[in-house]
Amino acid sequence: MPATSPVKLLVISGSARQGSFNGLLARAGARLAEAAGAEVTPVDLRALELPVYDGDLEAAQGVPEGARRLLKLLHGHDGILLSSPEYNSLPTPLLLNSFDWLSRLPAQDGLPSGTAVTAGKVAGILAASPGAFGGVRALPIVRQYLQNNFGMLVIPEHFALAQAHTAFDANGELPSEAHRKALARVVNGLVRVAAAVKTD
Numbered sequence: 001m002p003a004t005s006p007v008k009l010l011v012i013s014g015s016a017r018q019g020s021f022n023g024l025l026a027r028a029g030a031r032l033a034e035a036a037g038a039e040v041t042p043v044d045l046r047a048l049e050l051p052v053y054d055g056d057l058e059a060a061q062g063v064p065e066g067a068r069r070l071l072k073l074l075h076g077h078d079g080i081l082l083s084s085p086e087y088n089s090l091p092t093p094l095l096l097n098s099f100d101w102l103s104r105l106p107a108q109d110g111l112p113s114g115t116a117v118t119a120g121k122v123a124g125i126l127a128a129s130p131g132a133f134g135g136v137r138a139l140p141i142v143r144q145y146l147q148n149n150f151g152m153l154v155i156p157e158h159f160a161l162a163q164a165h166t167a168f169d170a171n172g173e174l175p176s177e178a179h180r181k182a183l184a185r186v187v188n189g190l191v192r193v194a195a196a197v198k199t200d
């Protein structure tokens, strides 16, 4: 049965810093997703207040509440639009730490486990950097992480925005048509696939 309700997407930036280029790119993508009929919910990973993963802390205090908040958000959405910088060619600690904590949650209170909640949901991945490569080296790693560990369907298209410090205007829009097209390919692909796999 085709879905009747709009696609619901979480929009996540792997950088929470003020003025983050990935935050800007994620928000530009979110506007395109809304234009394509999706409902979007921004997620501030910093606001989850997750400490660096520590097995002793987990043994003493359990998984922090912020991870459960992320699980509940994922449970209520069909997919994610994610933009992450690369730090020394890897996805950011903020992103990985958040999802690592998520993966520690067992099924509980009628909710699936932290890796079951993501399984079969769709992801579109982006990166932005002031550098020449736009963070593209981390994208295969983000893809592998979300696919292999979280069972997500990561759509084939991705977009790495190079020289991000010159790419946005004062309103956070992308003046370059080439950039807008590359972003739209990811966002429209994400909304299309999420609508196709959605069952409610």
Ligand SMILES: Cc1cc2nc3c(=O)[nH]c(=O)nc-3n(C[C@H](O)[C@H](O)[C@H](O)COP(=O)(O)O)c2cc1C
Pocket (backbone or CB within 6 Å): 015, 016, 017, 019, 020, 021, 022, 023, 085, 086, 087, 088, 089, 090, 128, 129, 130, 131, 132, 133, 134, 135
């Ligand atoms: C620890 C660290 C490592 C970085 N490594 C890379 C890198 O490998 N490639 C790259 O393009 N930029 C790298 N950068 C620069 C980031 O792309 C830049 O800080 C960018 O603005 C971060 O994204 P944001 O604007 O969304 O916060 C690095 C920055 C930091 C702090």
